[in-house]
Amino acid sequence: MSTAERPTAAVGDPTLATPDANGAEAAAPEQGAAAAASSSVDHGAARLPDPPFTADHEELRGSIRRWVDAELKPHVQEWEDAEWVPSSVFRRAGELGFLGLAYPTELGGQGGGPIDEAVFQQELARSGSAGLAAALGAPVTIATPPILKFGTSEQRQRWIPPVLRGATVAALAITEPGTGSDVAGVQTTARKVDGGFVVNGEKCYITGGVRADHLVAAVKTSEEGGHGGISFLVIERPPAPEGSEDDPALLGADRGDGITARPLQKLGWHASDTALISLQDVFVPDEHLLGELHGAFKLIMANFAWERISMALGAVAGMDAVLETTKAYVAERKAFGRRIADFQGTRWALAEMGTKAEACRALTFEALRKHDLGVVTPMEVAQVKLMTQRAMVEVADGCLQLHGGAGYMKEYGIERALRDARLGPIGGGTDEIMKDVIGRMMGV
C-alpha cells in the first residue's frame, strides 16, 4: 500500500477510510498467523511519509485524492470513450488551486515547489486514466515551465495566470512527423518578417494540441536549424468560437490563423487529445519569442528533467493502483477450489511486481528530492525514466495476466492500464534515447 494513505487516513478523513480498511483486511490473515510470533514487523503499519514528502504534502495529497475520487474517477470511462475531458474540469482544477502548486503566488500559483506538483501527478495517476492525468498535467508540467523559466515579466503575466486558473490550456509543440527523438532536427520554419515571424510546418503527437489556446513551439529560425538554430515561439490561437469549448472538431478548425489541429487515435491515453497540428503562414509577433533567438535547444533540455520525473511519479502511483486492484481480484477469484492468491505462482508474481514497484519508488523519490534541491543529473533522470516506464508496463502486463480473461476485457480497467502504460517507454524520450544518454554519460 502506498505511503500516501496512512497519514491522511489517520486524521480521520472519511473518503480515505475505505481503502485503508481494505488494506487492513487484506493483511489480516497473515497477521493472524503471525500475531503470536515474536516478530515485530508490521507490514500494514502506518509509516512516515517517504522523503522528500512531509506531513504537509500528505495533507495536500488527501485533498487532491478526495477530489480525484469524487469528481474525476466516476467520469473516467465516459471521458475515455469520448476521448475528451470537459473544459470545466480544467477550470475546477484551477479553482481548487491544483494547477498552480509549483508556481509563484504573484502569477496565481500556490507558491509551492516540485514536490507539491509531484503529489498532484501521483494522485492524478490514481484516477486510472493516464490520458486524464496527461490532459490536466501537461499544461503545467511541460508547456508552461519554459515560460516561467525563460519568459519576460510580460510574457509570464500574459500566459501563466489563465493556465493556472484552468481558463486556458497550453501545449508544448516540439515533435514533428519527421522528428521525434532527434529533437534538434525540427523542420518547422519561422521566417523573419517585419514585426514578427511567419511559421510553416507540422507538429505531431501534441498533448492538448486540439484544445490548446497557445502552443509553446520549437521552430527553426536559421537556415541550417539544428542545436544552434531553433527557437521557442508562443503561438497564440484566436479565441475559439462561441459554444465550441468541448467540440474538438470546431476547436481544431482553422480560426483564420492558419492553424488546424486534428486528434490522432492511439493505443491508450484516450481521454487526452493528441494532435497533429498544421501551421500555414502563421504570423507570430516578435514579443512572442521566448528566451533567446536560436536558443531553444537549451530551453527544451531544461525541462526534460521535470517531465521525466513526473512520468516516473505517475508510474510509481500507477503501479500501486494496479497492484491494489489485482490483489483484490486474486483474493476474490477462485479456481481449482481455492483463491488464486493461494497459488504460489500468483504469490511469486505479485512478489516480483511489488519489489519492482518498491525499487522504482525509491529511485523516483530520490530523484525528486535531488531535483527539488537542483542537484539531479541528466543521467539519473534518464535512469529513473527508463526503469520506471518499463516497470509500469511489466507490472500492468503481469496484473492483466493475473486477471486471466477478465484482464482482456474492458470493464475491469486493467487493459486500459496496460495500454496507457505503453506510452511510457516512448513519450518524453524513448527508452532508446534514455539508454543513449546514460551510456554516453558513463564516461567510457
Next chain:
Amino acid sequence: MATDTVLKPDHAASGRHPIFTDEHDELRASIRSFVEKELAPHADAWEETTFPDSVFTRMGELGYLGLHYPEEYGGQGGDYATQIVLAEEMSRSHSGGLVMGVAVHTDMANPPLKLLGTHEQKLQYLVPAMKGEKIACLGITEPGAGSDVAGIQTTAVRDGDEWVVNGSKLYITNGHRADYIVLVVKTDPDAGYGGFSLLIVDMDSPGVVREKRLEKLGMHASDTALLAFQDVRVPAENLLGEEGKGFYHIMWELQGERLVAAAGAVAAADRLVERTLEFARERQAFGRSIGKFQGIRWKFAEMATKIEAGRQMTYNTAWRVMQGEYPVREISMAKLYTSRMACEVADECLQIHGGAGYMKEYGIERAWRDLRLNRIGAGTDETMLEVIGRSYGL
C-alpha cells in the same frame, strides 16, 4: 580455394520444413492471394464492425474451411500441415479478430465433430460447416471457470429424449453469429472429471440468450459473447462423443487449438517484423535510417532468432502430431513459448516505431493488442506452465 567455390551464406533460401510439400506451397499461394485480396483490404473497417458472415461462405466456397476434414463430408481431405498453412497465411489479413473467428470454426469447434461425431451429426453440422453455411462456436469457459475447466457449472439433465441445459458461458468467440455451439456441460455432478459431456446445441433453440457483446483490449474484429442457457432442450442424439468423457474430449480439442495458435503467433510475429523492417529502413533520425543503428539492428536480430526458434518448435511438434503421436508437453511448450514470443516481438516492433507505434493508423498497436490474448486464450501461460511442470511428475 577459388572464390566461386567458397560457400556463401544463403539468407534467401526457402528453408521449407519437411512437413511441407509442393502441394502445400501451392495451397499457401492460393490462400495468400485470397487473404491479401479479399480480407486484408477490409481489416480496418472490420475492426469497427466485426467481420461479416460472408467471410465464412466465401472461405467455404474456396474449400478453406475443410482443409483437414474428410472429403465425404465436404472437406478437402488434406493432412494436418494444411491447417498450419491456413493459420500462417491468415496472419496476412492483419486482423487477429478475423483469424480467431475463423480458427474457432476450423480448429476448435469442429474438430470434435470430425473425431467424435456420428454420421448423422456430421451430415447435419459438419457438411454445412465446411461450406460456411453454418457457423460454429465452442463453449468451455464460464464466469466462474476459466483455466479450471473442471470447475464448469453448466448442467445438462436428462429428461426423456432430451437434455435440459442450464448455465452460462463467457468469452465465447463467434457467440453472436454462431448457428450451433459445441458445449461442455456437466451431466453427472458427482462424477468429478468423469461427469462432463459435450452437446451440440442449436443457437436458435428457445432459452439460448446471447447477452452483451463484450468489449476487449484487442481482437475487435471478432465477436465475443456472454451466453446464457435457460432450460434449453437439446435432443438426446446431440450428445457428442461419449457421455462422461467430455473432459477428456475437450482436453484433446485444446491440443489442436494450441498448436494452431502457436503457428498463428509465429506468423503474426513474422508479419510484424516485416513491416517494422520496412519502417526501420525508411525512418530517418540523426541523419541515417534507424535500422543503421546497432541497437536497432540487434533488436531485429533478437526478434528474428526468437521467431525462428518458435517456428521450428511448432513445425517439429506438428510433425510429431502427423506421425500419430499425442505430444501434449511439446504442444504446451510451443503454445507458451510462441505466445510470449509474439507479445515480445509486438512490443519491440511498437517500440521501434516510436510515437508512430502508439498511433492507430500504423496498425502495430492493433497487433500488439490482438496478440496479448495469446497468453490468455486457449489456456493461459500459467496453465501451460502447470501442464509442462506436471509432465515431469512434479
